[in-house]
Amino acid sequence: MEKTKREIYRSLAKNNATSRASIIGLVLVSFAAMLIVYLMHINHDRYVYGLSKDKSLLPLELIEKEDLEDVYEKGHISHFISLFYTVNQFNYKEQIEKSFWLIDDSGKRLYEDYTKRGHYNNLIQSSSDQYVKEINIVTNDENNFKAAILVAINKPNQKDARLYKIIVEGSFEKTAADYPKNPYGYMIYNFRETQYSEITE
Structure with a gap:
């Protein structure tokens, strides 16, 4: 027991x-x-x-919002630059028109300046293609940006394209996205070229 x-x-x-x-x-x-x-x-x-x-x-x-916004900001700027500077005799009006959805009136003023200089007429008469080879963009916390663009202009029967370095500046603000016109949801302001030079090396 x-x-x-x-x-x-x-x-x-x-x-x-x-x-x-x-x-x-x-x-x-x-x-x-x-x-x-x-x-x-x-x-x-x-x-x-x-x-x-x-x-x-x-x-x-696992991307922080700040990093994601930086991608969108630079994506918007790059999108505008690609549309505005990638043109030929057949598509330049359509490309420029698309780029205007991404920018204020400074884009139209730049287009008018190129038109007055006969840039697009030269492309048409020579059957040349202009395209962007490189874009390097830097932004800051005040929503300002600066970009270095390498643009090539290629004529028929031309061995090597002529290369141009273009430095641009401006600012941007967030706005409502509107696909496909403005997929990133930003607007560029006061866009201007501060340097335009041919690379001869």
Whole structure:
């Protein structure tokens, strides 16, 4: 009888220890879960989120919003430059018209200046293609930018294209995106060329 009692007490003690260990484990798991939720809360505005197929909220990419905005800003500027400076005798009016959706009246003034200088007439008469080879863009916190553009003009039966270095400056502001006219959702202001020189080397 005494032996049976001792075995019962041992069993109860063992079960009690197991229960305590389980409770401690649950407490640790709960604490870890609360810590994860807290860290997600304090960092929630640093990431871009979207809905998955099962409607769960998941991070699209672990890219901070600031970095993503920088990509969009430079993407918009690059998009305008590519449209405005990549032209030929057949598409230049269409390209320029598309570029006007991305910029204020400074774009039209620059186009009028090129027209007065006979730039587009020269492209038409010589059947030349003008295209952008490189774009390097730098922006700052005041929404100003500066870009170095390498433009090539290629004439038929010409061995090597003539290369031009163009330095441009301006500013930009965020606006409503309008695909396909303004896919990045920005507007360029006070765009101007500060340097235009042929590379002769």
